[in-house]
Amino acid sequence: MEDILLQEVMDRYLSGEMSAEEKAHFEQLRKNTPEIDQMVVEHKLFLQHMELFATRNTLKNALHDSHNRLTRKGEISETGMPAHSGKLVQLWHRYRRITAIAASIAGVTALTISLLFALFSPHVNKSQLQQLSRDIEQLKWKQNDQGRTINEFVPKTPKDAKLASGGTAFLIDPKGYLVTNAHVLKGSKTIVVNNKGQEFKARIALVDQTKDLAILKIEDSDFKPFAALPYGIRKSGIDLGEEIFTLGYPRNDIVYNMGYLSARTGFEGDTATYQISLSANPGNSGGPVFNKNGEVIGVLSTRQTQAEGVVFAVKSKSIYQLVDELKKNDSTSQRIKVPLNSNIKGEERKEQIARVENCVFLVNAYN
Amino acid sequence: MKFDSNEQILLKGLANNDTKAIDTIYKDNFKMVQAFILHNNGTYDDARDIFQEAMITLYEKAKSESFVLTCQIRTYLYSVCRRLWLKRLQQLGRFGLQVENFDETVPVEEDLEMHEKRNAEFAIMDRALGSLGEPCKSLLEAYYLQKKDMSEIAAAFGYTNADNAKNQKYKCLMRLKKLFFAQYNIGD
Structure with a gap:
């Protein structure tokens, strides 16, 4: 009971309800009794905290009320803009940084993937095999180029001629007989160009679509027959893995490539062709495929579109068959002599190329 | 400025x-x-x-x-x-x-430090009052915060007289103080 009384006195003292006399009396009591003094201090502190709690609570409620009131009035709104911009805008504001990052990552990824695809994927065509003759678009600029580089002599392509196709051909007889692919000769007339840019008119002597081979004969007074060909045309087959190289005109300049014999048969088991592994491009069609001794073992013709580095070459044996056929039909061609032996055996590749490249021609077929 | x-x-x-x-x-x-x-x-x-x-x-x-x-x-x-x-x-x-x-x-760091401290104290009082339960909470709030007279409180809470209310208020206050200072002193 005494404690309750003391508490009441303390409350009255702290809330200032005491009379001056009573207050003086109580302060005397505090001075004399440290326990009571301590109780008063503690109680005061406690009341302060009660007070703080109360004011904080009041303020919180007041703020809450303010917020609701202002929202009702439309002074503030969820979007921060005067009421009409929607949820989407808010979401945009919240996530725009993330969106930006995500978008850039997606963009970079997409670019990288498409780049990788462009680099590594084989060019998918409808046909599985791509003939390596150059198409007309490529020839358009070439035509211009020719016009520029050989101004000193009259271009041999008739002015209104429409270039149809292009490829590579090589001599099989020093008198001017060339072999190329039949698919290179889409037009009716041909021009052959040697590696120095000199043009010669050529006649299509024989076309064998089954073998995909054709023989051209240079009929041009500018052409000076060779004494002999440096290379031979091989009659027999070669071994798997044998090193091979080719020269051709995927562009206006002669291009060298090397590889190896991958299979003794060609596309889908075709025994008339080899599968070889090297990099070939449109324009390489009709180019000679040499073994390391400098013997022509085939005529580069097609590549598989779904696989990289899978190229097919018509076996050189077919060239002999073709020449025999030509001799039968054409009396002027009786003197064709296809060389069997190579004169560049054992020479360094550089020298082999230097001697061979004169015999490899760019073919332009036109109508 | x-x-x-x-x-x-x-x-x-x-x-x-x-x-x-x-x-x-x-x-x-x-x-x-x-x-x-x-x-x-x-x-x-x-x-x-x-x-x-x-x-x-x-x-x-x-x-x-x-x-x-x-x-x-x-x-x-x-x-x-x-x-x-x-x-x-x-x-x-x-x-x-x-x-x-x-x-x-x-710079507002100092103010915020102060604010944090008060926040903590507020939370202690909030918890203490919360665990005190009714009618103690309302009773103490009526007396200390709303500054109501003891007889008024007795009438509002249904005590027979002011003394009984005073007695009850004392018990509640002691419990609350105990709850509060237990946390408060740890916090210090």
Whole structure:
């Protein structure tokens, strides 16, 4: 009971309800009794905290009320803009940084993937095999180029001629007989160009679509027959893995490539062709495929579109068959002599190329 | 450092819990804070919480005797909100975020330290009162906060006389003090 009384006195003292006399009396009591003094201090502190709690609570409620009131009035709104911009805008504001990052990552990824695809994927065509003759678009600029580089002599392509196709051909007889692919000769007339840019008119002597081979004969007074060909045309087959190289005109300049014999048969088991592994491009069609001794073992013709580095070459044996056929039909061609032996055996590749490249021609077929 | 008598009036009003003053400050500044929070991965609710927290800080500052506001209310509130929101983001573990700054700021660290301390004390009292239960809570609030007379309280709570109410109030007060100081002294 005494404690309750003391508490009441303390409350009255702290809330200032005491009379001056009573207050003086109580302060005397505090001075004399440290326990009571301590109780008063503690109680005061406690009341302060009660007070703080109360004011904080009041303020919180007041703020809450303010917020609701202002929202009702439309002074503030969820979007921060005067009421009409929607949820989407808010979401945009919240996530725009993330969106930006995500978008850039997606963009970079997409670019990288498409780049990788462009680099590594084989060019998918409808046909599985791509003939390596150059198409007309490529020839358009070439035509211009020719016009520029050989101004000193009259271009041999008739002015209104429409270039149809292009490829590579090589001599099989020093008198001017060339072999190329039949698919290179889409037009009716041909021009052959040697590696120095000199043009010669050529006649299509024989076309064998089954073998995909054709023989051209240079009929041009500018052409000076060779004494002999440096290379031979091989009659027999070669071994798997044998090193091979080719020269051709995927562009206006002669291009060298090397590889190896991958299979003794060609596309889908075709025994008339080899599968070889090297990099070939449109324009390489009709180019000679040499073994390391400098013997022509085939005529580069097609590549598989779904696989990289899978190229097919018509076996050189077919060239002999073709020449025999030509001799039968054409009396002027009786003197064709296809060389069997190579004169560049054992020479360094550089020298082999230097001697061979004169015999490899760019073919332009036109109508 | 603009001294604006209009702002002084507003602050005085805030210190006295004047509804009009609170509304005015609220209206003038909330949008800015909202824009800031929304721009920095916050939500509307985050903005409201942070802004009200800052208002409490301003209130406490306005109430203190040594109060001098050396900047505009707007700048002060923005500074506090910015600080609070950075802290909140750090607690959420989003260290990598760069908080967009589009306004000048004043140092508010000291005020916030004080504010944090009061927040903690407030939470202790809140918990203590919460675990005290009824009718003790209401009884003590009626006496100490609403400053009601003991006989009034006795009538309102249904005690037969003021003495019984006084007796009950004493018991409640002792329990509350025990609860409060148990936490409070640990906090110290």
